[in-house]
Amino acid sequence: xxxxxxxxxxxxxxxxxxxxxxxxxxxxxxxxxxxxxxxxxxxxxxxxxxxxxxxxxxxxxxxxxxxxxxxxxxxxxxxxxxxxxxxxxxxxxxxxxxxxxxxxxxxxxxxxxxxxxxxxxxxxxxxxxxxxxxxxxxxxxxxxxxxxxxxxxxxxxxxxxxxxxxxxxxxxxxxxxxxxxxxxxxxxxxxxxxxxxxxxxxxxxxxxxxxxxxxxxxxxxxxxxxxxxxxxxxxxxxxxxxxxxxxxxxxxxxxxxxxxxxxxxxxxxxxxxxxxxxxxxxxxxxxxxxxxxxxxxxxxxxxxxxxxxxxxxxxxxxxxxxxxxxxxxxxxxxxxxxxxxxxxxxxxxxxxxxxxxxxxxxxxxxxxxxxxxxxxxxxxxxxxxxxxxxxxxxxxxxxxxxxxxxxxxxxxxxxxxxxxxxxxxxxxxxxxxxxxxxxxxxxxxxxxxxxxxxxxxxxxxxxxxxxxxxxxxxx
Amino acid sequence: xxxxxxxxxxxxxxxxxxxxxxxxxxxxxxxxxxxxxxxxxxxxxxxxxxxxxxxxxxxxxxxxxxxxxxxxxxxxxxxxxxxxxxxxxxxxxxxxxxxxxxxxxxxxxxxxxxxxxxxxxxxxxxxxxxxxxxxxxxxxxxxxxxxxxxxxxxxxxxxxxxxxxxxxxxxxxxxxxxxxxxxxxxxxxxxxxxxxxxxxxxxxxxxxxxxxxxxxxxxxxxxxxxxxxxxxxxxxxxxxxxxxxxxxxxxxxxxxxxxxxxxxxxxxxxxxxxxxxxxxxxxxxxxxxxxxxxxxxxxxxxxxxxxxxxxxxxxxxxxxxxxxxxxxxxxxxxxxxxxxxxxxxxxxxxxxxxxxxxxxxxxxxxxxxxxxxxxxxxxxxxxxxxxxxxxxxxxxxxxxxxxxxxxxxxxxxxxxxxxxxxxxxxxxxxxxxxxxxxxxxxxxxxxxxxxxxxxxxxxxxxxxxxxxxxxxxxx
Numbered sequence: 001x002x003x004x005x006x007x008x009x010x011x012x013x014x015x016x017x018x019x020x021x022x023x024x025x026x027x028x029x030x031x032x033x034x035x036x037x038x039x040x041x042x043x044x045x046x047x048x049x050x051x052x053x054x055x056x057x058x059x060x061x062x063x064x065x066x067x068x069x070x071x072x073x074x075x076x077x078x079x080x081x082x083x084x085x086x087x088x089x090x091x092x093x094x095x096x097x098x099x100x101x102x103x104x105x106x107x108x109x110x111x112x113x114x115x116x117x118x119x120x121x122x123x124x125x126x127x128x129x130x131x132x133x134x135x136x137x138x139x140x141x142x143x144x145x146x147x148x149x150x151x152x153x154x155x156x157x158x159x160x161x162x163x164x165x166x167x168x169x170x171x172x173x174x175x176x177x178x179x180x181x182x183x184x185x186x187x188x189x190x191x192x193x194x195x196x197x198x199x200x201x202x203x204x205x206x207x208x209x210x211x212x213x214x215x216x217x218x219x220x221x222x223x224x225x226x227x228x229x230x231x232x233x234x235x236x237x238x239x240x241x242x243x244x245x246x247x248x249x250x251x252x253x254x255x256x257x258x259x260x261x262x263x264x265x266x267x268x269x270x271x272x273x274x275x276x277x278x279x280x281x282x283x284x285x286x287x288x289x290x291x292x293x294x295x296x297x298x299x300x301x302x303x304x305x306x307x308x309x310x311x312x313x314x315x316x317x318x319x320x321x322x323x324x325x326x327x328x329x330x331x332x333x334x335x336x337x338x339x340x341x342x343x344x345x346x347x348x349x350x351x352x353x354x355x356x357x358x359x360x361x362x363x364x365x366x367x368x369x370x371x372x373x374x375x376x377x378x379x380x381x382x383x384x385x386x387x388x389x390x391x392x393x394x395x396x397x398x399x400x401x402x403x404x405x406x407x408x409x410x411x412x413x414x415x416x417x418x419x420x421x422x423x424x425x426x427x428x429x430x431x432x433x434x435x436x437x438x439x440x441x442x443x444x445x446x447x448x449x450x451x452x453x454x455x456x457x458x459x460x461x462x463x464x465x466x467x468x469x470x471x472x473x474x475x
Numbered sequence: 476x477x478x479x480x481x482x483x484x485x486x487x488x489x490x491x492x493x494x495x496x497x498x499x500x501x502x503x504x505x506x507x508x509x510x511x512x513x514x515x516x517x518x519x520x521x522x523x524x525x526x527x528x529x530x531x532x533x534x535x536x537x538x539x540x541x542x543x544x545x546x547x548x549x550x551x552x553x554x555x556x557x558x559x560x561x562x563x564x565x566x567x568x569x570x571x572x573x574x575x576x577x578x579x580x581x582x583x584x585x586x587x588x589x590x591x592x593x594x595x596x597x598x599x600x601x602x603x604x605x606x607x608x609x610x611x612x613x614x615x616x617x618x619x620x621x622x623x624x625x626x627x628x629x630x631x632x633x634x635x636x637x638x639x640x641x642x643x644x645x646x647x648x649x650x651x652x653x654x655x656x657x658x659x660x661x662x663x664x665x666x667x668x669x670x671x672x673x674x675x676x677x678x679x680x681x682x683x684x685x686x687x688x689x690x691x692x693x694x695x696x697x698x699x700x701x702x703x704x705x706x707x708x709x710x711x712x713x714x715x716x717x718x719x720x721x722x723x724x725x726x727x728x729x730x731x732x733x734x735x736x737x738x739x740x741x742x743x744x745x746x747x748x749x750x751x752x753x754x755x756x757x758x759x760x761x762x763x764x765x766x767x768x769x770x771x772x773x774x775x776x777x778x779x780x781x782x783x784x785x786x787x788x789x790x791x792x793x794x795x796x797x798x799x800x801x802x803x804x805x806x807x808x809x810x811x812x813x814x815x816x817x818x819x820x821x822x823x824x825x826x827x828x829x830x831x832x833x834x835x836x837x838x839x840x841x842x843x844x845x846x847x848x849x850x851x852x853x854x855x856x857x858x859x860x861x862x863x864x865x866x867x868x869x870x871x872x873x874x875x876x877x878x879x880x881x882x883x884x885x886x887x888x889x890x891x892x893x894x895x896x897x898x899x900x901x902x903x904x905x906x907x908x909x910x911x912x913x914x915x916x917x918x919x920x921x922x923x924x925x926x927x928x929x930x931x932x933x934x935x936x937x938x939x940x941x942x943x944x945x946x947x948x949x950x
Contacts, residue, residue: 002790003792008789009789011786012789012842134792135792172647172648173644173647173680176652176653177647177652178653203648204648312487314478315477317478367487
């Protein structure tokens, strides 16, 4: 058992600032009070402990209250990605069997759900008291986040209380923690990168300064103000922050200690420019299945260990599967998911306690991890994961498409962007395909180019060789 | 499972300083190497994983290596208190069924044990390799420390790996932790106050600066040097440090952040003087059964909440048993012992998961704990626990003593000192009694005064009313 996180934090440091958003501040006592009030109202609407509540909303202070309110009521949170299409969201709602769907605004989507509630629907009613649990089971599911794998079919990953707690404590032992810590959150709360900040906030007693969207100017301004000690982002966002600082001829103050960069390695050029601007870059390797960070590279090692994601956090272990030096990266530790829900519930992601990530890498003789290839030819575009298989499946749904292959192309701005290779059954134009695809998958997953080819590269067992796709256009 | 603590730390930050002792320094890599070498030699001597090894030694660098060596070999450590008599130590050796007794010097004691080894006996031989466990079970017993209870019979308290880990992480979330932290240890390593510093060191990657004995001048000098960020002590030691600073007309530097004071409340007079000398006093309430701290009072609250021991650490819970506001202090959390070994093995210290401490106190409306009376009329003298029942039992072993009562008297230097009230069977002088007692119990437990009385105060059920003993001399 662990203590009820927010309740405990509110009792320990009631007057410390928990949340800062658009000029307003909430102490932990206020956040706890608001969360319990929202939970009571939810309860009036028929939401009960143990129910699964899907949330679709933009990052703002209200969402933080809603998330904590659901946790106080003992619900499991299905974190929906705002950028997905209705088709994609419907699948996740159906697969998770969410009892309720909570949205920040009713007119935003045409999602069908028998228990659809907007935040306003809940707020306008009287609350109904419930028994607040002072202790939470370690194994309790806090969040469910969907992520795709080799098959391209999104799987609901279960993140338990112990996953979140051990991730946060492991991170504290690595990055350090101080009573006046304050983290700037410009990454989405529906992502583990954002949600884990909320968890660290209650465990550490740390202020979260929340921005709805990433705005490099705004982020820089706030950090220069001296109140922020850390921030999470991906390489493409880092580059924009560096550019803003370069334009202003400024560097970050000493108060700013941790720039945690996930979603792939940071290019040398960025690192060198970051050093000049006093940005302490900490590269990290993590995923939905590990409730955020598994390894982190310290600032001092950034240049010496260029390309590395660092060493595992204290409670985490990393190993390489296979007989060669380079092989599949496997992860073990209390931060690793116990499994999936829904259609993938029977699939055990662990083998002898080890999560087989599908990512390829090696560990050098000093114990530093190098990630060479993301799992299943994963394309990481501006920090968002794009699974080629998922895009291919969407393409082949079009009646004119026989088969399709998708690969990531290097891109200066986004790191990578997806491009599609299509074998046609009948005549279809690129415009027709583009229009069709917009109804199928989120805009950030849309291929930027379509190449019509006669056949796709396949190996002897007829498996699509995605890495050979790019050769079709280069040669 | 948790990772093997020292092995993991040595792999994460091999070059960070782990230990500083008499001008010499050990990195985590060196400490790990030395510990494994010692473990191999121990193994040659017949010590095997799972065995119980009792240790009797002074605090120095060698002892740190020995303790880690035993842990690497997978042994349980029975931590013997150097200040005890042979009689007391023999009981603990017998009760714990220690497989081996390791002493820093053979000529120090005449302890009988069939497997008695000095550190030198072990060091002079060749090592014998063994399988280093990369993961340790959470429930593994790391240490056994003896503490007395109401009966006066010392009980072996089992401190598991999870107890130590959760204690250290809870403390980190409260006090904060930084990569350059360095803790001055002048309290004995056989005490939980000292041993817990070693555990925090490997979990945090924190330097321990070890002094064999507390010397206020030496401690102040080192803290003024600016390398130390924290220190653990008891009120009587704090007063000596304040006095040294006052004599020098100096204050502590800002680098020094945590003066953790256990073993009873700090008088207002000390607190006020500490503030002038920039000593950030953090009062704490903990015990052997809770693997050190359970509650800690922040520096900011020291005066406002005078007499309080603060709020529970994040993973700890405190409650008051009984119908009144004031009652028995109960503690719950992953840092609480699962139980005893030896003669007390069958006694479960927990009731519904709560440790009933025997201490009396209350929690105010802001959640701060106030400890009013230590358990079983416990006498705390210079930070050492003295159980009246144990001293009384020793006294009644003398053929001339019919019955005896022991109580704590306030003392300017030590906080409290024990005084004895004796009803004689036959004529015995104070000198004879003192001589006899020296063979029975440690010198710090010796009564400073003996009063010969006709009868002892007892209640209706003939229970000795120890609190009424002092009235015998005052009236």
